[in-house]
Amino acid sequence: MYTHDSSMLVTSSYDSSCVVWCVPEYAPLYHYWHMGRVPSLLLLGGANGHHLYGVAVAPDNLHFTTICEDRCVRLWPLTASTSPTKTYYELALSTLAGLKLRSVSYSPCGRLIAVTTSDSRILLFTTESRVLSLTVLCVRVIRSRIVRYLINSLSVQPNIIQFADCYSSGDLANNLLQQTILNLPLPPHIIDLISSVFNKSSRPYYYYPTESS
Known part of the structure; x- marks a missing residue:
């Protein structure tokens, strides 16, 4: 699912x-x-x-x-x-x-x-009732936009095997994400912040910070 x-x-x-x-x-x-x-x-x-x-x-x-x-x-x-x-x-x-x-x-x-x-x-x-922090909500929106741009950036959709082969070397995910970040309709300082986080983690858009972060 x-x-x-x-x-x-x-x-x-x-x-x-x-x-x-x-x-x-x-x-x-x-x-x-x-x-x-x-x-x-x-x-x-x-x-x-x-x-x-x-x-x-x-x-x-x-x-x-x-x-x-x-x-x-x-x-x-x-x-x-x-x-x-x-x-x-x-x-x-x-x-x-x-x-x-x-x-x-x-x-x-x-x-x-x-x-x-x-x-x-x-x-x-x-389930437990909780109020999401502004940080969590912002990360969710950014992650959604990045994924949408990643998918739209592919002119020809490769099959899953091609994805797996490319991903094993890290080239597909890294190159697409870096290129997508630069094209996001966000202020330059936000772009720099996302890029900075990306340099520390290969997949920042799958990370949800805790309420204490």
Whole structure:
């Protein structure tokens, strides 16, 4: 599932993993494992108890939610992390035999998570209420503009394999981003600031500063 600003793609797999991909390069950014660690043996078709059934991205593009075979609903940060921000255990503790989670979705405001089950119920979970800082909002807008310019800068859309080959050397992402930054309709001092951050981090538009930054 794509984030709402189209800058990242979140995928879930039957091997208990989630991967966040950057757009438009489609190179992996972050990996998440529902078994708590990278398994030494991937049980693609076995009963590992952590097969993923669905994923949904929050409207604020700061979190995403997964539903798993263990009947837990997990809220993850869209950053490099090895553990979920919050885990809802209510369904996992249920004594109903054969209960499975079918799908997950956010409300437009992002405060509610709706989960459907195999017994035709819709369950609602609340998320933490928070006011986003001005810094976070500005980074979100800049990231959205950069991604849009990156996509529009490509006269011919290469396929995913070509993206992966180019990205492995770092040329595609670096060159496109640097060129795009210079073309952004922003004041010169803002352009200089973005370029300065870019020199310290290869992908600043995937970084959300904390409230204390």
